[in-house]
Amino acid sequence: MFPAATLTAFVALAIGASASPVKRDSLITLQLAKTVNTTVPQHIPAADRARVKRLLGKSTSVGVGVGLNQAVTYTANVDVGSPPTTYNLIVDTGSANTWVGADKSYTPTNTSKWTGNLVEVIYGSGSFIGNEYTDTVTLVEGLAIPNQMIGVAVDSTGFTAVDGVLGIGPVGLTNGTLLPNTTSLVPTVTNNLFTLGTIPGNIVSVSFVPANENGTATGELTFGGTDSTKFTGDVVYTPVTTVSPANHYWGINQDVSYGSQSLLLGSSGFVDTGTTLTLIASDAFAVYQNATGGILDIMTGLLTITEDQLTNLQSLYFNIENTMFEMTPNAQVWPRSLNTAIGGSADSIYLVVGDLGQSSGQGLDFINGMTFLERFYSVYDSENTRVGFATTPFTNATTN
Numbered sequence: 055m056f057p058a059a060t061l062t063a064f065v066a067l068a069i070g071a072s073a074s075p076v077k078r079d080s081l082i083t084l085q086l087a088k089t090v091n092t093t094v095p096q097h098i099p100a101a102d103r104a105r106v107k108r109l110l111g112k113s114t115s116v117g118v119g120v121g122l123n124q125a126v127t128y129t130a131n132v133d134v135g136s137p138p139t140t141y142n143l144i145v146d147t148g149s150a151n152t153w154v155g156a157d158k159s160y161t162p163t164n165t166s167k168w169t170g171n172l173v174e175v176i177y178g179s180g181s182f183i184g185n186e187y188t189d190t191v192t193l194v195e196g197l198a199i200p201n202q203m204i205g206v207a208v209d210s211t212g213f214t215a216v217d218g219v220l221g222i223g224p225v226g227l228t229n230g231t232l233l234p235n236t237t238s239l240v241p242t243v244t245n246n247l248f249t250l251g252t253i254p255g256n257i258v259s260v261s262f263v264p265a266n267e268n269g270t271a272t273g274e275l276t277f278g279g280t281d282s283t284k285f286t287g288d289v290v291y292t293p294v295t296t297v298s299p300a301n302h303y304w305g306i307n308q309d310v311s312y313g314s315q316s317l318l319l320g321s322s323g324f325v326d327t328g329t330t331l332t333l334i335a336s337d338a339f340a341v342y343q344n345a346t347g348g349i350l351d352i353m354t355g356l357l358t359i360t361e362d363q364l365t366n367l368q369s370l371y372f373n374i375e376n377t378m379f380e381m382t383p384n385a386q387v388w389p390r391s392l393n394t395a396i397g398g399s400a401d402s403i404y405l406v407v408g409d410l411g412q413s414s415g416q417g418l419d420f421i422n423g424m425t426f427l428e429r430f431y432s433v434y435d436s437e438n439t440r441v442g443f444a445t446t447p448f449t450n451a452t453t454n
């Protein structure tokens with residue numbers, strides 16, 4: 055048994071790298087499974103906006119409906135304990151606690167140790183509460199992380215068919231998640247791999263690919279650096295923004311334009327593998343909607359356009375550190391093979407740019423979510439407090 059606890063999960067400061075390394079070895083590569091759930095139609099923009107509200111501390115409602123796992127999820131298999139149990143965890147750069155036990159129960163072994171803390175994280179569209187343990191966590195055979203702090207869920211909402219979350223956000227996001235140690239941080243797996251000297255940098259990189267395959271292991275996480283086989287050209291780095299609240303996350307500054315029309319100038323927001331769409335502030339979204347001619351579809355919550363409007367669709371340009379990242383018209387289209395998975399009709403055209411649900415100028419003007427990350431490689435560097443982007447062989451893909 056444990057007492058009920060309400061903690062504030064999302065009040066934190068990002069911090070840089072800690073311990074000085076002893077030995078530096080190689081990168082660790084973790085394959086991701088992309089799962090497509092065609093079972094139940096889900097309203098993706100509403101779920102994404104619930105997450106935004108929670109991130110901004112504006113929502114007190116927990117677990118209202120849809121969880122983090124939506125039509126498409128990227129998950130990794132992670133071994134915990136000795137002998138190990140394998141858990142299937144959602145990869146989330148927007149939170150930093152790693153936890154198990156949502157679906158498959160935690161199996162304690164002789165490496166399991168309760169820290170004496172409770173843990174709670176609220177995701178907006180889901181949450182979990184449980185006990186904080188230390189245990190051996192193994193991402194790749196032979197490279198175990200002993201005494202990794204992990205949450206073990208006693209109760210969770212909004213998580214179906216997954217066992218928990220692999221949190222790879224800035225470690226400051228864990229501040230306030232424990233009880234009674236409310237101001238202690240919970241080092242992420244990236245932090246610990248770096249401190250142990252297993253990986254050469256306190257860095258994790260994400261490779262996602264456009265979503266219309268089912269269950270194939272196409273995504274990849276690289277701990278310690280970047281995997282040059284997954285991107286083209288150079289990685290362009292930008293410092294984590296100083297603008298709050300975006301600076302608590304993997305926050306960046308960027309300009310966004312649609313064709314030659316400016317949507318956001320000098321704006322701050324963040325990059326998030328746990329958000330499905332690419333979200334922009336309501337005023338920018340109104341301009342985008344008008345310019346594309348899109349109509350809000352009630353069933354999916356997404357903008358829908360006609361074939362003619364698709365022909366005239368312009369690119370979206372993300373100006374990051376004076377480098378233009380071009381999201382092509384095809385990249386702005388929801389994969390048509392997945393239309394029915396989100397409650398749409400098979401022959402409609404839906405757009406993956408959504409309304410953030412608040413106007414610009416409040417320190418959070420956009421979220422570059424999964425649909426952006428399926429076109430650009432991304433690098434999360436705690437050592438230098440910066441985020442990097444690069445084009446990929448899929449940047450100009452016409453798969454949607």
Ligand SMILES: *[C@@H]1O[C@H](CO)[C@@H](O)[C@H](O)[C@H]1NC(C)=O
Pocket residue numbers: 136137164165
């Ligand atoms: C933990 O259990 C495993 C297998 O059950 C065993 O091989 C290992 O030696 C044990 N470790 C300790 C510290 O007891």
Ligand SMILES: *[C@@H]1O[C@H](CO)[C@@H](O)[C@H](O)[C@H]1NC(C)=O
Pocket residue numbers: 089091092093094123214215
């Ligand atoms: C698909 O979503 C439904 C509703 O959220 C859930 O009950 C089901 O377990 C999910 N299936 C998979 C494979 O994720």
Ligand SMILES: *[C@@H]1O[C@H](CO)[C@@H](O)[C@H](O)[C@H]1NC(C)=O
Pocket residue numbers: 169171235238
């Ligand atoms: C909690 O705080 C106590 C006292 O400062 C410390 O000894 C302990 O290691 C902390 N535990 C965790 C899990 O942070």
Ligand SMILES: *[C@@H]1O[C@H](CO)[C@@H](O)[C@H](O)[C@H]1NC(C)=O
Pocket residue numbers: 065066067229230236237238239
């Ligand atoms: C956690 O947050 C509190 C309140 O903002 C702050 O005082 C404390 O220094 C933070 N702890 C760490 C380890 O950053």
Ligand SMILES: *[C@@H]1O[C@H](CO)[C@@H](O)[C@H](O)[C@H]1NC(C)=O
Pocket residue numbers: 090092268269
């Ligand atoms: C994806 O795979 C699951 C399980 O194999 C299956 O139930 C589902 O229909 C597949 N979805 C698509 C879009 O093929």
Ligand SMILES: *[C@@H]1O[C@H](CO)[C@@H](O)[C@H](O)[C@H]1NC(C)=O
Pocket residue numbers: 340341344345
């Ligand atoms: C919508 O587009 C029309 C013509 O392209 C323009 O005249 C009008 O000002 C636009 N409205 C908004 C809100 O951007």
Ligand SMILES: *[C@@H]1O[C@H](CO)[C@@H](O)[C@H](O)[C@H]1NC(C)=O
Pocket residue numbers: 286445446449450
């Ligand atoms: C994508 O296409 C545009 C326009 O044709 C081109 O300028 C750009 O170099 C291409 N990008 C990549 C990564 O192939």
